[in-house]
Amino acid sequence: MSLKKVFFLSVSIFLYGFLFNSIITCSPKPNNSKIKTATKSQIKEKTRVITKINSIEDSILVNGMVLIPSGTFEMGADNSKGYEDEYPKHKVKINSFWMDITEVTNAQFKKFVDETGYITTAEKKIDWDEMKKDLPPNTPKPNDSLLAPSSLLFNYTSSPVPLNDYSQWWKFSKGANWKTPWGPDSSIEGKDNFPVVHISWNDAQEYCKWAGKRLPTEAEWEYASRGGLQHSVYSWGNQLITSSSSKANTWDGEFPFKNSVKDKFEFLAPVKNFNPNGYGLYDISGNVWEWCSDWYNYNYYKLFENQIADNPIGPSVSYDPNEPYLEKKVMRGGSFLCNDSYCSGFRNSMRMKTTPDTSSIHAGFRTVVDAL
Ligand SMILES: [Ca+2]
Numbered sequence: 001m002s003l004k005k006v007f008f009l010s011v012s013i014f015l016y017g018f019l020f021n022s023i024i025t026c027s028p029k030p031n032n033s034k035i036k037t038a039t040k041s042q043i044k045e046k047t048r049v050i051t052k053i054n055s056i057e058d059s060i061l062v063n064g065m066v067l068i069p070s071g072t073f074e075m076g077a078d079n080s081k082g083y084e085d086e087y088p089k090h091k092v093k094i095n096s097f098w099m100d101i102t103e104v105t106n107a108q109f110k111k112f113v114d115e116t117g118y119i120t121t122a123e124k125k126i127d128w129d130e131m132k133k134d135l136p137p138n139t140p141k142p143n144d145s146l147l148a149p150s151s152l153l154f155n156y157t158s159s160p161v162p163l164n165d166y167s168q169w170w171k172f173s174k175g176a177n178w179k180t181p182w183g184p185d186s187s188i189e190g191k192d193n194f195p196v197v198h199i200s201w202n203d204a205q206e207y208c209k210w211a212g213k214r215l216p217t218e219a220e221w222e223y224a225s226r227g228g229l230q231h232s233v234y235s236w237g238n239q240l241i242t243s244s245s246s247k248a249n250t251w252d253g254e255f256p257f258k259n260s261v262k263d264k265f266e267f268l269a270p271v272k273n274f275n276p277n278g279y280g281l282y283d284i285s286g287n288v289w290e291w292c293s294d295w296y297n298y299n300y301y302k303l304f305e306n307q308i309a310d311n312p313i314g315p316s317v318s319y320d321p322n323e324p325y326l327e328k329k330v331m332r333g334g335s336f337l338c339n340d341s342y343c344s345g346f347r348n349s350m351r352m353k354t355t356p357d358t359s360s361i362h363a364g365f366r367t368v369v370d371a372l
């Protein structure tokens with residue numbers, strides 16, 4: 001079942017709290033006793049676009065990308081802030097690959113849309129005939145307004161709220177999409193260099209196909225984020241996010257009601273405004289969450305407890321014990337809404353997950369290409 005179907009079901013039965021468990025958020029630690037481990041035989045490629053660079057001439061095509069060298073690293077939590085799904089820490093071998101030095105920008109995404117006419121998930125009306133197939137029989141059709149194109153927007157709260165009640169700051173908003181990121185009265189005019197947002201995993205995948213690239217695997221993403229450093233909590237090392245100079249576009253102050261804007265950006269920032277990591281990657285921490293190709297599985301790391309994972313591409317089966325009825329893809333790196341007291345999504349090892357049809361104001365991506 002997709003998030004939008006969950007959305008409708010929740011509207012139908014007036015269980016709004018149910019809906020908001022599915023939004024891109026930092027989940028509380030789940031009850032371990034209910035977890036089923038995916039078997040090793042289930043680890044196989046499900047969805048992956050692979051394009052190899054076969055010559056030096058081809059490398060011209062990777063303008064705006066850097067070569068991430070091959071190597072072995074330890075994947076998983078580096079400090080006590082790690083969630084249970086970040087364990088066990090395990091060795092991973094990664095082949096070299098090229099990676100975008102920035103998040104995909106509005107200008108880059110516009111070129112794709114101009115050439116293909118592609119319409120993103122957030123711009124599409126919900127198809128009632130499709131949706132009702134997954135709903136209980138005789139579920140009444142909702143008002144058309146509930147099926148209108150929409151996406152998730154952040155709203156300040158007026159005072160402190162329980163941080164497990166996501167409905168306090170997330171709202172489905174009609175007319176919010178990559179071209180009008182804050183709703184129908186907004187635009188991306190003059191914002192070519194901002195990361196494109198309201199991009200679902202399905203949208204990112206279509207962009208990759210057009211560009212002859214692919215999304216990074218979760219392991220590639222974490223390896224790249226570490227920038228050659230060993231056992232560092234953050235892409236810049238171990239200095240706290242709150243120490244002296246700003247390290248990334250995150251949430252300064254008290255989430256979700258007071259933003260001190262110490263890093264100079266209240267919400268989205270243009271790409272390349274903060275120092276790159278050791279591999280030359282900008283905003284690999286913060287600004288917008290970045291989609292990975294992998295399905296999310298809470299237990300995936302357990303499969304590699306006593307062995308080296310060789311270029312793992314994720315499980316074939318998604319499993320989130322908090323929401324076992326939803327299939328989810330991995331996102332990484334945190335966003336302008338993350339801070340240390342809330343989710344610390346900008347830690348190298350922090351794993352986020354949501355359904356491939358989810359879009360929001362803080363979700364984007366960057367692409368990779370296999371090296372020789
Ligand atoms: Ca900020």
Ligand SMILES: [Ca+2]
Nearest residue numbers: 283286288333
């Ligand atoms: Ca980012």
